[in-house]
Amino acid sequence: MKSSEMGKKRKQPEDVAGTPNPRHPKKSKNQIDELQLGSLAVELDFAKKLAANEKLQRDRAMRNLFRWLQSQCQQGKRFSKNELMVLWKGLYYCLWMADKPLVHEELADKMVSLLKCFAAHKLSAVKFLDAFFLTISREYSRIDRFRLDKFLMLTRRMFRGMVVWLRETGWSSRWTEHVWLVLRQNVLSGESGVCAEGLQNFLTEIFLTELEATLTEDGEEDATAGDARRECVDGLFRVFCDVLLDADTMFLRNAVQRNLLKSSAATFPRVHALLSREAVATYALQLGQNPHCPVKNRRALYTVHTHFRRPAAAVASDQDEVEDEDPVAP
Structure with missing residues (x-):
């Protein structure tokens, strides 16, 4: 067999019928979605618990989230925007479920305090702020008049926390x-x-x-x-x-x-x-x-x-x- 023909055969990744090369299988869209969800498993679990019906469960999730973010940042983790968007979806509904003014204020302060968890990596702090403002921009038009005040209060305190964070830099x-x-x-x-x-x-x-x-x-x-x-x-x-x-x-x-x-x-x-x-x-x-x-x-x-x-x-x-x-x- 000529060398040119051998070369041609080696370059063929598929057979005549178009069957994929078994050594390089293509991932289906469902497989890709599963991989993405798998990489966000912890964040999705936090989001579900933060949006739970029971206040005790939401409070426990908030405490655990603060500890987890701190430990992850200390270990050198660099959070992606997608991960933080998932967390903010849970935080958003955590405030949505709260029903007393004093609870609203306490919860907003806890959300702002999460910025401190990113002291070791400022770019993650910027992504955390970006995820918040993107979330509130998307959800604002869906907020009813009974819940509007507490989300405006959260926006004001997050903005103030952002400016304070700039001062600390x-x-x-x-x-x-x-x-x-x-x-x-x-x-x-x-x-x-x-x-x-x-x-x-x-x-x-x-x-x-x-x-x-x-x-x-x-x-x-x-x-x-x-x-x-x-x-x-x-x-x-x-x-x-x-x-x-x-x-x-x-x-x-x-x-x-x-x-x-x-x-x-x-x-x-x-x-x-x-x-x-x-x-x-x-x-x-x-x-x-x-x-x-x-x-x-x-x-x-x-x-x-x-x-x-x-x-x-x-x-x-x-x-x-x-x-x-x-x-x-x-």
Whole structure:
């Protein structure tokens, strides 16, 4: 037999009828699903117990979850987003099943405290925050009016926990960028339908309040820490401008301008003391000059540019200068 013919035979992984090579069997879709579920077995078990009908079982699951997360992180485990999404599904229904205000608050604090479990691996902490904001963005429109308050309370405390976590990283620019990106992809997404408008409005209303409180707790620190905080605040306002550039909905553009970019230096003195108004004005102008920027988005960015070109003292005297868009304007 010629060498060329032998080579051809060796290259054939299947026979003439198309039978798969037994040494490399293909996995069916069901087999792949089973493997994925198998890798999430522990998380799924926690999710079921967290969503149990009995309060004692939910409380026990919460205590065990804290211990398990701590031990896994100490052993060097790197959690995937899918694993944390499964856990947050269980945590979401754990709060859903709770029926007393004091229990709601205690449970929300316990959920925020889970962030401490990821002290050894900050990227897992970012994924944990991402999983929460993605979960609440998806589920918000399904929450009935009787349960809405407790989920807004959880959102506020998780956001505050996130800002405190940033402070504990020394206002690291790397982790600040990661966290701001998480918000842009979820609750501050400019894409229509990603997040309910009510949740977007709530978050923009509490954003600077919680940031101001955390900065006030910081007190006076060394110059290096002050520079890090300054870069954090400047980066945050650049993110607000990015949201205006990408926002498809008039509602989000108005909410960002009204609640964030138009904020008063008298109400949020620590935030505005760290903010470089000229840098924000320049950045908004650059985004607005992008030839691909839609007309209404450009108009909002130019309004921000004009607003931040003025001194803070002058703006404080007429806080109504930035008006909402006219819904009937072309």
